[in-house]
Amino acid sequence: QQQQQQQLGQQAVAEEEEQEEEEEELDPFEEFQRFKQQQEAEEMARAAAEEAEQLQAEAQQQLTVENIRLLPMEVRVDLFQKMLDEHNLNAFAMWENEEKRFRDDVRYQALGKKERRDAFDSYLKTRVEKDKAERLQRAKQAKATFKSLLWDVVKSARMTSREFNDKARKDPRYAAIEKALDRENMFKEHLEDLKAGRKRPASDPTADPQTENKEKKFSDLLRSVSDIKAETHWADVEEWLQDEADFTALPRERARDLFYKYRDELERKQQEKESRQQASLRQREQEVRLAQRDNMRNIKNERLAYKVEEGESQLASLLVDFVRNTEMTYDDAEKMMRKDRRWPLCNALDQASKIRMFQDHVAKIAAKPRLAFEDLIKEAVPLGMPWTEGRLMIISDNRYSLFGEDDEERERAYDACMQARMHQARRDYRELLEETRCINHLSKKLVQDPEHPHMREIVQALEGDRRFIQLECDAELRGEMLMEYMEELERRGPPPPPTAPQPEGKLIAF
Numbered sequence: 001q002q003q004q005q006q007q008l009g010q011q012a013v014a015e016e017e018e019q020e021e022e023e024e025e026l027d028p029f030e031e032f033q034r035f036k037q038q039q040e041a042e043e044m045a046r047a048a049a050e051e052a053e054q055l056q057a058e059a060q061q062q063l064t065v066e067n068i069r070l071l072p073m074e075v076r077v078d079l080f081q082k083m084l085d086e087h088n089l090n091a092f093a094m095w096e097n098e099e100k101r102f103r104d105d106v107r108y109q110a111l112g113k114k115e116r117r118d119a120f121d122s123y124l125k126t127r128v129e130k131d132k133a134e135r136l137q138r139a140k141q142a143k144a145t146f147k148s149l150l151w152d153v154v155k156s157a158r159m160t161s162r163e164f165n166d167k168a169r170k171d172p173r174y175a176a177i178e179k180a181l182d183r184e185n186m187f188k189e190h191l192e193d194l195k196a197g198r199k200r201p202a203s204d205p206t207a208d209p210q211t212e213n214k215e216k217k218f219s220d221l222l223r224s225v226s227d228i229k230a231e232t233h234w235a236d237v238e239e240w241l242q243d244e245a246d247f248t249a250l251p252r253e254r255a256r257d258l259f260y261k262y263r264d265e266l267e268r269k270q271q272e273k274e275s276r277q278q279a280s281l282r283q284r285e286q287e288v289r290l291a292q293r294d295n296m297r298n299i300k301n302e303r304l305a306y307k308v309e310e311g312e313s314q315l316a317s318l319l320v321d322f323v324r325n326t327e328m329t330y331d332d333a334e335k336m337m338r339k340d341r342r343w344p345l346c347n348a349l350d351q352a353s354k355i356r357m358f359q360d361h362v363a364k365i366a367a368k369p370r371l372a373f374e375d376l377i378k379e380a381v382p383l384g385m386p387w388t389e390g391r392l393m394i395i396s397d398n399r400y401s402l403f404g405e406d407d408e409e410r411e412r413a414y415d416a417c418m419q420a421r422m423h424q425a426r427r428d429y430r431e432l433l434e435e436t437r438c439i440n441h442l443s444k445k446l447v448q449d450p451e452h453p454h455m456r457e458i459v460q461a462l463e464g465d466r467r468f469i470q471l472e473c474d475a476e477l478r479g480e481m482l483m484e485y486m487e488e489l490e491r492r493g494p495p496p497p498p499t500a501p502q503p504e505g506k507l508i509a510f
Contacts, residue, residue, distance in 0.1 A: 076110040077119055083107040084123045095120050142176040146183065149173040150190040156253030157194040161187050197261055217246040218255060222262045230266040234259055307348035314345040315354060319361040326366045330358045373403035373410070374417045383421055384473030387411050428467040429478065433485045436461050441493055444486040458482070 071079075083105050089098060095117055102108045111119060153168045164187055168174045177183045199212055221244060222228060228237065237259055241247040247255060318337045334354075337343050346354065376399045381390040391407070391414075394400050403410060433439060438454075438461055446454035462468040471478045 071110070077115075079107045079110050080116065080119050081123050084120065089124070089127070093124065143186070145173045145176040146186060147190070149176075150187065151200045154187070154190055154194070155251045156257050157191050158253065158257070159191075194257060214246070214249045215254070215258060218250055218258055219262065221246045222259060228262070228266070230263060230270050232263065304348070311346045311348040312353075312357065314342045315349065315357055316361070318342060318346070319358060323358065323361055324365070326362050328362075330355055333358060369399075369403040370413060372399040373413055376400065377414060377417045378421065381418075382473065383418070383425060383470055385418075387414050390414060425467070425470050426477075426481070429471055429481060430485070432462060432465055432467040433482065439482075439486060439489065441489045441495070444483075444490045447486070 083102060087098075087101060098120075099116075108116070149168055149171055150164075153171075154164055161184060174183075177186065199215075221241065222237075225237075225240065227240070234256055250258075315337075318340060319333070321340075322336045323333050337346075349357075376394050376397055377390070380394050380397070385393075391410075400410070403413070436458070438457055443454060443458070446452050447458075468478070
């Protein structure tokens with residue numbers, strides 16, 4: 001393999017030497033014409049230089065030491081630096097070595113000793129920066145020239161460096177880059193640009209304005225052919241498009257590169273589509289799994305809730321059947337209920353729920369005599385009757401003897417029941433007053449007039465209602481509540497129109 005590589009290298013060197021010899025072999029007539037043109041150009045340059053020197057000498061003769069010192073400092077510095085520039089100094093020259101060359105020039109006397117040295121240093125600094133900028137500009141121009149050659153010659157990313165050298169060696173732009181390594185690197189960068197699909201810059205003066213349009217038309221032609229897929233081969237496309245003008249307008253290699261670029265685009269789109277489909281499928285599967293999990297959880301919760309509800313119903317029936325007094329404990333009740341066939345249905349309840357239901361059941365049993373005693377009072381005793389009179393009306397009832405151990409406990413329960421009934425009667429009477437339309441914000445002033453029949457109208461509207469009658473035991477309280485309500489309406493003033501929003505009224509607790 002090493003011998004083969006050496007042979008290939010020697011062959012390439014020989015080919016380059018042959019091409020250089022071919023370039024050196026010129027026609028004698030062409031060589032004479034080139035020599036004649038070169039002589040004419042040199043004579044013209046020599047004449048221009050002599051004319052410039054003559055003009056400069058005449059200008060210098062007009063300057064003397066006396067009148068040059070009268071000029072402003074800026075003008076004298078400018079004259080001194082022009083003198084330095086005419087001698088074409090090296091950017092790294094030293095003042096001690098160059099000073100003797102300027103002493104015969106009258107512009108040398110324009111500045112003092114220190115000023116001359118400062119102007120010399122400033123000139124060298126400016127010269128260094130100028131030379132650097134010129135070198136950079138020349139390098140930039142050389143790269144731009146060689147890059148334009150690459151755009152003109154290299155149309156395909158499949159071209160090799162050797163093929164490029166064979167085609168472009170005789171072009172003057174090829175010599176813009178002197179080093180072969182730099183040319184090779186720029187060639188590789190150009191191939192990367194072609195692979196990436198980058199276009200020739202519009203600012204390139206050597207660019208073909210029609211190339212981009214041709215490439216666009218060919219790309220549109222490829223997209224218009226529905227048979228071109230991600231797996232289509234170039235040979236098939238050549239056969240399909242061989243008679244199309246947009247295909248023949250481009251070099252074959254460039255058309256092939258555009259096709260491969262379009263095919264890569266199709267492959268990428270197909271992969272993206274498959275990726276989206278797979279992602280959508282995975283998302284749908286995830287959603288189905290989540291929905292199934294939620295459904296299973298809901299079904300499980302519904303089953304558990306049904307079992308709990310059924311267990312509470314069965315336990316409630318067991319408590320009614322087995323627990324009939326407040327002296328029984330939960331452990332004793334559980335021993336008896338376990339023997340019943342309904343007990344296994346209560347296993348859905350935890351122990352705390354069972355104990356809570358047992359305690360609620362016992363509390364209901366304990367409250368049953370009191371509730372029966374309160375019902376007896378509501379049925380037999382009018383509102384507002386004291387204990388001594390009401391006791392005589394209920395003592396013969398069985399519910400009286402079943403509640404409490406003595407009369408003191410019964411009296412406390414009686415008073416509490418009467419107080420609750422009175423509070424409820426007052427609330428009912430307040431609702432009756434609010435429902436009575438004849439009572440308004442003017443009622444208080446009207447009832448204060450003894451001759452006005454407004455009070456009789458109010459009493460007639462109220463006296464037939466049960467809520468008015470049940471406070472017959474305390475007519476004074478009934479009258480006070482009526483007056484307080486009329487005062488409240490007077491403070492509120494006229495009612496708002498029907499379309500106005502109704503404010504939330506506050507109930508007055510009595």
